[in-house]
Amino acid sequence: MSAENASLIRLEDYRPTDYLIDTVALTFRLHPTDTRIVSRLSVRPNPAGQTGAPLVLDGDDLTLVSISLDDAPLAQDAYTVSPSRLVITAPPQRPFTLTLETAVNPTANTKLMGLYRSSGVYCTQCEADGFRRITYFLDRPDVLSVYTARIEADADTPLLLGNGNLVEAGARADGGHFAVWHDPFPKPGYLFAIVGGDLDKVEDVFITASGREVKVxxxxxxxxxxxxxxxxxxxQRSMRWDEDVFGREYDLDVFNIVAVSDFNMGAMENKGLNIFNDKYVLASEDTATDGDYANIEAIIAHEYFHNWTGNRITCRDWFQLCLKxxxxxFRDQEFSSDARSRAVKRIADVRVLRASQFPEDAGPLAHPVRPRAYKEINNFYxxxxxxxxxxxxxVLKTLIGAQSFRRGxxxxxxxxxxxxxxxxxxxxxxxxxSGQDLAAFSRWYEQAGTPRVTARGIYDAGNRTYTLTLTQETPPTPGQPDKHPMVIPVALGLVGADGREIALKTADGAPHDGIVVLDTAEKTITFSQVDSSPTPSLLREFSAPVILDIDLSDDDLLRLFAYDTDPFNQWQSAQTVATRIIRRAVxxxxxxxTPQTPDNLVHALAEFLDARATRDPAFAAQVLALPGESDIAREIGSDIDPDAIHVARKTIRAGLGRALADKLAALYNDLAVTARYRPDAAQAGQRALRNAVLDLLTAGDPTRGGALAQAQFDSADNMTDRIVALATLTHVAGLACENALAAFAARYADNPLVLDKWFSLQAMIAEPETLDRVKALLDHPAFSLSNPNRTRALVGSFAMANPTQFARPDGAGFAFVADIIIRLDPANPQLASRLATAFRTWKTLEPGRRAHAEAALERIAAATPLSPDxxxxxGRMLDRAL
Incomplete structure (x- = not known):
């Protein structure tokens, strides 16, 4: 193996571990700078492993204090140790107990992996490979052990939490105290957790389907x-839903969630002790938007659902990460769909997929859902x-049906x-x-790239038939130049000239279920008894993660917008027309x-506002939100000029805002919420539409819209209306904007999570002065580069949500973000690597910007030292293959 590939880990090289660890007994003596951990590991040879192999334990920045085997000190010549590895040369080929004492400094742990201290709270983060920062261990997901943790601390750390159930607690002779937690369910080290601190709580009792009491x-x-x-x-709603929909009952006596302010991710599903970024826990009408409430609901559900899909059943190795x-x-999406609007949730999820995953699939970071190799697993989340x-x-559920899916x-x-x-x-x-052969379906896990499905239809009036031909092609991706056909379920319908749904019948007159499975390069199907030339509605509910190329005119698509029975395709049809119009404007x-806003889109939206907007406000808000600049860039594909896209989209929005001004103004007034704030779907939908209307009104008439936004900002009784009004004012600019920004900062000076919104808004202003504004905000008293939330809010928003300024023609935006990545990397490589992904579409830019982006990436690559993350x-951005 070459030096360049020395750290490469391949799926094909997987083999079982040589040893197993059945039980782990840990004692933590918490101290801000010198925490001691004693671990007693019950080890035995793995019958599936290599007999007589050395025992190689992982470590990361560890100090070994002592080591013994079966309670006898281990001779120095029997092992070798470094901060990253402990090797016992000739371990007994029988069950034995290995006792280790390690020392760590939680306060100095800026990587936020392993045991660290945040705002006076001790907490752990062990996924993917953080447990090795606590003690030397077989730190891999297929080593399942039963854990017991004794946590000792001084009186200033009154709360001591661990995985599983509390089995003992009490005082120590030195004035401190202890708690012992035992988790009876075997788990890998990445699911281990403890927390120590002085915290408040809210609590309740949940009664499971079988009648057990669980303290939550x-x-x-x-x-x-x-x-x-x-x-x-x-x-509690998540727990009940999982019982009702998947038949999964919770299995411990307690379920605890802890929110901390310094956290690299959203949350972590440690067994019975979820640790959250406080961004996804804390909410009130004055501090959280409707979107924040929805995210909290979804992420709480996601981490709870992991109890069965991730904890009780974990993944054999990190290549199987998608399995959990x-x-x-999928499970949390279904929960949110049931809790709110299924149609709106589906649209929102597809927006996220297209904005984040489609560019990944199309660029240098493309990889299969199950990658075949990696150097740093943290980069594959x-x-x-x-x-x-x-x-x-x-897709699997669509292919085999709901009943077979539940049985599976x-x-x-x-x-x-x-x-x-x-x-x-x-x-x-x-x-x-299901009794089906799913071998071909498995290609979805093996091939990178987004398939492109082309649809072409022919109507034969004489025979009253409609023939649809579907073809598929997946473009080459790094390391995968040749692609095989995927199994793509295309959900479809036919809409007649009168706007009615046509009953689907095959060529022989038999009813058709509306699902065509495209599993070859090309497939043709003929529908009979079609009395007029239909408009095909394809990929209903976005039945597969593909790009659809269909030969429909703008008027055809607007007919679907008006009459399609599938809400997703109603929305998609309008989005497709708007995308085409903005592309022509570019x-x-x-x-x-000078671009023009076509009358057909204006008329279609006007009829929609008159007939349907107030029936489903949340859906209407999605319709009024035109494709974003990144959506347009993705459709253009190459030689992208972000400034041209920005001006084109702004021009079309302004045209729509002017043409629809009277309807929008009336709707804005009618949608005012007078009841006390509730974060439920009904009120949230009403606010979403009203704020979408304000946005479009302001695009058409900045003076009028700015006045409405100022009045809304001044009178808002909730964060949703207040922050949208402030965002609208940032588009208007001028003194009103600056005054509102100052007022917002003064109001929330003591609330870091709300100030994150303030940082983010300013970072996303699409004007040349924004880069200087962002640089100045780095010195704001509330900003800290060491806090992941602050950094993501300011630098992440600039890099990932402000394409005109990140990709400035002079390269200054790229250079700034490169500087931050180099500065941040030694302290928090995970956060730095995630910021680096902002460059993922650099190769699609026009030549001048592309050269600046490449120079910035080369400068990062040349920095020393540079983390593996x-x-x-x-390296992958610059085509330096794994």
Whole structure:
């Protein structure tokens, strides 16, 4: 193996570990700078491993204090140790107990992996490989052990939490205290957790379907418990939903959630002790938007659902990560769909998929849902694994039907409970439950890239038939130049000239179920008894994660917008027309012409506002939100000029705003919410539409819209209306904007999570002065580069949500973000590597910007020292293969 590939880990090289660890007994003596951990590991040779092999334990920045085997000190010549590895040369070939004492400094742990201290709270983050920062261990997901943790601390740390159930607690002779937690369910080290601190809580009792009492609690910083009540409610609703929909009952006596302010991710599903970024727990009408409430609900559900899809059944190795993450994202999407609007949730999820995963699939970071190799696993917690992984579960359910899908899930839970499973084992359950051969479906897990489906239809009036031909092609991706056909379920319908749905019948007159499975390069199907030339509605409910190319005119699509019975395709049809119009506007701008807003889209939206907007406000808000600049860039594909896209979209929005001004103004007034604030779907939908109307009004008439936004900002009784008004004023600019920004900052000076919104808004202003504004905000008293939330809010928003300024023609935006990545990397490589992914579409830019982006990436690559996390991302960006 070459030096360049020395750290490469391949799926094909997987083999079982040589040793197993049946039980782990840990004692933590918490101290801010010198925490001691004693671990007693019950080790035995693995019958499936290599007999007589050395015992090689993982470590990361550890100090070994002592080591003994079967309670006898181990001779120095019997082992070798470094901060990253402990090797026992000739361990006994029988069960034995290995006792280790390690020392760590939680306060100095800026990587936020392993045991660290945040705002006076001790907490752990062990996924993917953080447990090795606590003690030397076989830190891999297929080593399942039963854990007991004794946590000792001084009196200033009164709360001591661990996995599982509390079995003992009491005082120590030195004035401190202890708590012992035992988790009876075997789990890998990445699911281990402890928390120590002085926190407030909200709590309740949940009664399971079988009648057991479970104590549920959410722990937060002092004085914030009232803002945790929605999270507690979401937890209990998640528990009930999982019982009702998947038949999964919770299995411990307690379920605890702890919110901390310094956290690299959204949350972590540690068994019975979820640790959350407080952004996804704390909420009140004055501090959280409707979107925040929805995110809290979804992420609480996601981490709880992991109890079965991730904890009780974990993944054999990290290549199977989508088995827990993609599956659990699907489950949380279904929960939110049932709790709110299924149609609106589907649209929102597809927006996220297209904005985050489609560019990943089309660029240098493309990888299969189950990658075949990696250098740094932290870089594969990606939209492909999560969002595309969820889409594959949806595809599977569509292919085999809801009843077979439920039988397959039940079989999976029964067969693999308490194990570390693989994708093959998962799919085998559904093949058995449905009686279908799913071998070809498995290609979705092996091939990177987004398939493009082309649809062409011919109507034969004489024979009253409509023939639809579908073809598919997946473009080459890094390391995969040749692609095989995927199994793509295309849900479809036919809409007649009168706007009515046409009953689908095959050529022989038999009823058709509306699903065409495209599993070859090309497939043709003929529908009979079609009395007039129909408009095909394809990929209903977005039945597969593909790009659809269909030969429909703008008027055809607007007919679907008016009459389609599938809400997703109603929305998609309008989006497709708007995308085409903005793309033509880009061409006009580049050619020196003035873009025009077509009358057909204006008339279609006017009729929609008159007839349907107030019937489903949340859906109407999605319709009024035109495709974003990144959506347009993705459709253009190459030689992208972000400034031209920005001007084109702004021009079309302004035209729509002017043409629809009277209707929008009346709707804005009619949609005012007078009842007390509630974050439920009905009120949230009403606010969403009113604020979408304000946005479009302001695009058409900045003076009029700015005045409305100012009045809304001044009178708002909730964060949703206040922050939207402020965002609208940032588009108007001028003194009113600056005054509103100052007023917002003064009002929320003591609330870091709300100030994150303030940082983010300013970072997304599409004007040349924004880069200087962002640089100045780095020195704001409330900003800290060491806090992931602050950094994502300011630098992440600039890099990932402000394409005109990040991709400035002079390269200054790229250079700034590169500087931050280099500065941040030594302290928090995970956060730095995630910022680096902002460059993922650099190759699609026009030549001048592309050269600046490449120079910035080369400068990052040349920085020393450079973490494996950032080196891996930047290397793949620059086509330096794994």
């Amino acid at each position: 609690a959410v722990y937060v910083e002092k004085g914030k418990s009232e803002r945790a009540r929605y999270a507690l409610d979401a937890l 993450e993609g599956l659990t994202v 990606t939209a492909t694994v999560y969002e595309k992984g969820a889409e594959l579960i949806r 899930m039940d079989l999976y839970f029964d067969r693999h409970d308490g194990t570390a499973a693989t994708i093959e084992e998962f799919i085998a359950c559904f093949a058995e439950a 061409d006009d701008i580049r050619a020196g012409r 950032v080196s891996d991302i930047v």
